[in-house]
Amino acid sequence: MSSPAPSTDQRxxxxxxxxSRLVLDAARRAATYIDGCRDRGVFPTRQAVSDLARFPRDLAREPVPAHEVLAMLDEVGSPATVVSTAGRYFGYVNGGTDPVAAAAAVLVGAWDQNVALPVMSPVAAHLDELAARWSCQxxxxxxxxxxxxCSGATxxxxxxxLAARDALLHRAGWSVERRGLAGAPALRVVASAEIHASVVKALRAAxxxxxQIERAPTDDRGRVLVDRFPAVDDRTVVLLQAGNVDTGHSDPFDQxxxxxxxxxxxxxxxGAFGLWAAASETQRHLVAGVESADSWATDAHKWLNAPYDSGIAICRDPEDLRRAVASHAAYLSTDAERxxxxxxxxxxxxxxxAEVWAILAGRGRRGVADLVDSLCAHATRMAALLAAGGARVLVPTVLxxxxxxxxxDETTDAVIAAVQADRTCWVAGTEWHGHRAMRVSVCDAATTVTDIEIAAAAILRCRxxxxxx
Structure with missing residues (x-):
């Protein structure tokens, strides 16, 4: 039997x-975008934002050629992006993108693999297992x-x-899978008073x-106070943090x-970003004892500089995790260990x-540690420059x-607004213990000493x- 004739496109x-031609065109446009990032302001111009109105508001009745769609995406969309991967974006703890991860994302996107079950993609499953194991190590x-x-730390x-909830109830003789939550034994939740908003959202979803959240008092650096920590029992879920989102300080895990x-x-x-301090011998003491917990959350798209989005959920006992989230259906059955x-x-x-594997394979242990150390050093340098220029550093800089x-408050907010309008760098505002503050998050692997000096000078110039x- 002869092979069927290949189908044809609209042309x-x-x-x-x-x-393949379209993908090559996209890759060329992406490379041009990357090459031009350092010549642009970090935030888009007002004109670029205004030009977004050029995207059609109404869905076209007839098909539009793919090359025209891609051209519009690049020509209208690219100028309106925030340049978060060129070393001077310091807002919201957004990581940049490691070069090999950016390249891997292009290839992995072309693969378009579903990693749900190993049989769906042997290569994706293999790289998933390696990257997960290396991350834990x-x-x-x-x-x-x-x-x-998963998609992120939330x-x-x-x-x-969910693993904590179901495990504690399981130990109490209650199966959430079979009986749900109505009538279940009551659980307590004790959380740092400084716990991130995403954790509160996650609690609500659970x-x-x-x-129901008992807030554990914290000190002036955002760390839980050991001597004021509530008494707990075997029905208690305790939520701590590695890397306060404002200060970088971590709770006293070892105590x-x-x-x-x-x-x-x-x-x-x-530990959305702060857990990665454990990858550095120099910074590891800041999260001492964190390995004794039962579960952890972190992001690869922050400090590790994987492409968005990329979070990691980790559980000490695999059975506790599977009890809470495993899917049960005949067509999903598998004898694969993972x-x-x-x-x-x-x-x-x-x-x-696969993208995380590319980063870890390229950097190795020393490279990841060097990344953590360099960004910590950049943050320390930024704090020193700003302090020398008259700013008040509210909390000793770590991580x-x-x-x-x-x-x-008024001056602080005015400086933040001026810096954002200046576009040399981008910083965010926050509130710390009742006062407005500027938060500078150094999270992009592309950041250099020169970037820190230029950014600090721009901030002080705006002041x-x-x-x-």
Missing amino acids: GGDPQSAK LLGLPDTAVAAF IANLTGI GFGAD LIPVVRDRGGWVHVD APAHLGLQMSQRARG NQVLVRFDD RALDVT
Whole structure:
């Protein structure tokens, strides 16, 4: 029997050839975009934002040629992007993109693999397992720990909280899978007073309201106070954090976790960026004892500089994780030891692990440690330059977070607005213990010493300009 003739696209050519030409065009445009990033302001111009109106508001009735769609995306969309991958974006703890990860994302996107079950993609499953295991090793977590890639720390936190909830109820003789939550034994939630908003959202999704959260008092750096920590028992979920989102400081894990676990409670750690301090011998002491927790959440798209989006949920005991999130259906059955569909909330999922594998394979242990150390050094340098220029550093700088203030709330907000309008760099505002502050998050692997010096000079220039006006 002869092979069927290949189908054709709208112009009568081979659709696969047309697809490859389109991908090559996209790659060329992407390379041009990357090459021009450092010549642009970090935030788009008002004109570029205004030009977004050129995107049609109404859906076209007839098809539009793919090359025209791509051209519009690049010509109208690219100028309106925030340049977060060229070394001078310091807002929202957004990581940049490691070059090999950016390149891997192009190839992995062309693969278009669903990593839910190993049989769906042997290569995606293999790289997923390697990247997950290497991540746990870099973070110094127990050999038993299992990691699962997800969309970000919010979902990773939710995954850890679900594992905690179901595990504690299982120990109490209650099966959430069979009986649900109505009538279940009551659980307590004790969380750092500084716990991130994403954790509160995750708690709500897991069935815990804000009024059920007992807030553990913190010190002036955002760390839980050991001597004021509530008593816990075997029905308690404790939520701590590695890397306060404003200050970078971490809770005293080595003093708190053993007490909670000895009493039968569960400790979950939100370590969206701060957990990666464990990958550096120089910074590891800042998260000492974190490896003793029961579950952890972190991001690969922050400090590790994987493409968005890429979070990691990690659980000490794989059975606790599977009990909470495994899917049960005949067509999903597998004898594979690791199946991502049974380790997270998603069934279908893209091969995030392949991009993380590319970063870890390229950097190795030393490269990841060097990345952590360099960004910490950049943050320390930024704090010193701003302090020398008259800013008040509110909290001793650790890890990659710098928290500063200029005179009063009004001046601080005015400086932040001026810096954002200046476009040399981009910083965010926050509130720290009742006062407005500027938060500088140094999270892009592309950042250099020169970038820090240029950015600090721009911030101080904007401050001085306020006195003139």
